Amino acid sequence: QQPVQSPQAVILREGEDAVINCSSSKALYSVHWYRQKHGEAPVFLMILLKGGEQKGHEKISASFNEKKQQSSLYLTASQLSYSGTYFCGTAPVNFGNEKLTFGTGTRLTIIP
Amino acid sequence: DTEVTQTPKHLVMGMTNKKSLKCEQHMGHRAMYWYKQKAKKPPELMFVYSYEKLSINESVPSRFSPECPNSSLLNLHLHALQPEDSALYLCASSQEPIRGLSGNTIYFGEGSWLTVV
Numbered sequence: 495q496q497p498v499q500s501p502q503a504v505i506l507r508e509g510e511d512a513v514i515n516c517s518s519s520k521a522l523y524s525v526h527w528y529r530q531k532h533g534e535a536p537v538f539l540m541i542l543l544k545g546g547e548q549k550g551h552e553k554i555s556a557s558f559n560e561k562k563q564q565s566s567l568y569l570t571a572s573q574l575s576y577s578g579t580y581f582c583g584t585a586p587v588n589f590g591n592e593k594l595t596f597g598t599g600t601r602l603t604i605i606p
Numbered sequence: 607d608t609e610v611t612q613t614p615k616h617l618v619m620g621m622t623n624k625k626s627l628k629c630e631q632h633m634g635h636r637a638m639y640w641y642k643q644k645a646k647k648p649p650e651l652m653f654v655y656s657y658e659k660l661s662i663n664e665s666v667p668s669r670f671s672p673e674c675p676n677s678s679l680l681n682l683h684l685h686a687l688q689p690e691d692s693a694l695y696l697c698a699s700s701q702e703p704i705r706g707l708s709g710n711t712i713y714f715g716e717g718s719w720l721t722v723v
Binding site for chain 2: 496526528534535536537538541581583593594595596597598599
């Protein structure tokens with residue numbers, strides 16, 4: 495089944511923070527996060543492997559709780575360039591990233 | 607260079623046509639993928655090639671036929687498509703896949719916009 499993301503859409507003013515959640519009904523080995531702008535290819539943000547790690551990438555960070563089969567993406571002090579649709583991609587325990595399944599997506603709009 | 611190149615960028619074809627989508631990467635990746643993406647939906651996995659061999663077919667109709675001529679190239683042959691097959695087709699690649707392990711970044715191409723009329 496497809497991972498479920500929440501919220502489906504969010505509008506923020508520049509400088510505000512956002513949290514995007516990804517929840518799976520299956521056991522996970524890893525979670526991948528991508529951002530896709532309209533008409534463009536998905537762009538890789540980060541991968542989190544099982545172990546409950548948290549990773550950071552400038553003002554974008556993420557956490558992964560494999561026991562709860564959940565991941566969250568944190569965007570702090572959002573910039574206009576953060577606008578786009580964010581997808582989590584999950585890889586089940588018994589496969590590598592060959593079997594990456596994308597979540598339902600969260601559309602983020604940053605306004606000045 | 608982390609680039610996956612897809613051609614053509616746009617393709618319009620009739621339901622009786624035969625066409626092909628092409629994908630190329632020069633990152634030395636040994637896993638290549640085809641995804642299909644409809645408007646406002648996430649990408650859906652179609653095929654995975656590992657070491658030039660088809661390893662995953664997600665029950666894709668036979669009117670879509672993948673081919674991996676070598677480690678750098680991936681094709682998707684299209685024949686007798688239906689209007690509902692109109693979508694963005696994304697090619698992607700990653701380093702050699704290892705079952706039971708993951709962590710390889712998947713790099714996507716810009717996609718080929720396909721319209722079936």
